[in-house]
Amino acid sequence: MSLLELIGFVKRGKNRNKVFVELNTPSMPSELTKRIYGKTSNTYFNVVSRSLSELKDKKLIEIINPDEKTGRIYRRTALGNKVAQALRKN
Numbered sequence: 001m002s003l004l005e006l007i008g009f010v011k012r013g014k015n016r017n018k019v020f021v022e023l024n025t026p027s028m029p030s031e032l033t034k035r036i037y038g039k040t041s042n043t044y045f046n047v048v049s050r051s052l053s054e055l056k057d058k059k060l061i062e063i064i065n066p067d068e069k070t071g072r073i074y075r076r077t078a079l080g081n082k083v084a085q086a087l088r089k090n
Contacts, residue, residue, distance in 0.1 A: 001058065006083050009058060019051040020084070026064055026075040055080070 001009070010020050018036050029048050030040060037044040052074055055061045060080035064073040076084060 003082060003086060006058060006060065006079070007086050010055075010060070010083060010087065013051065013054070015047050016051040016054055019048055020055055020060065020076075020080070021087070023055075023061060023074060023076055023080075024084070026073050028071055028073055032074075 010017055019032055022032055022036050027035075029045060029052060032052075033040055033044045033048045036048065052061065056063070056074075059077055060083060061074050062077050064075055066072070
């Protein structure tokens, strides 16, 4: 995918966009849920988890500790940082 297509992909999903923008520092899904929605209910946690999965599939984010089953930490990849920089310019 081109950079422009990836920017569109992030912007098209309201929750995906929130998660991507909030992932400016390495974070666990539970931390993102709390920061974005102010709650830790399963509904919001599932929304964040789905968004993380979609972003990971496009190689915009990665898991720092992939061997862990719980407490996984996500961060942006170099490509994800380029997309974030382009989003900030708009």
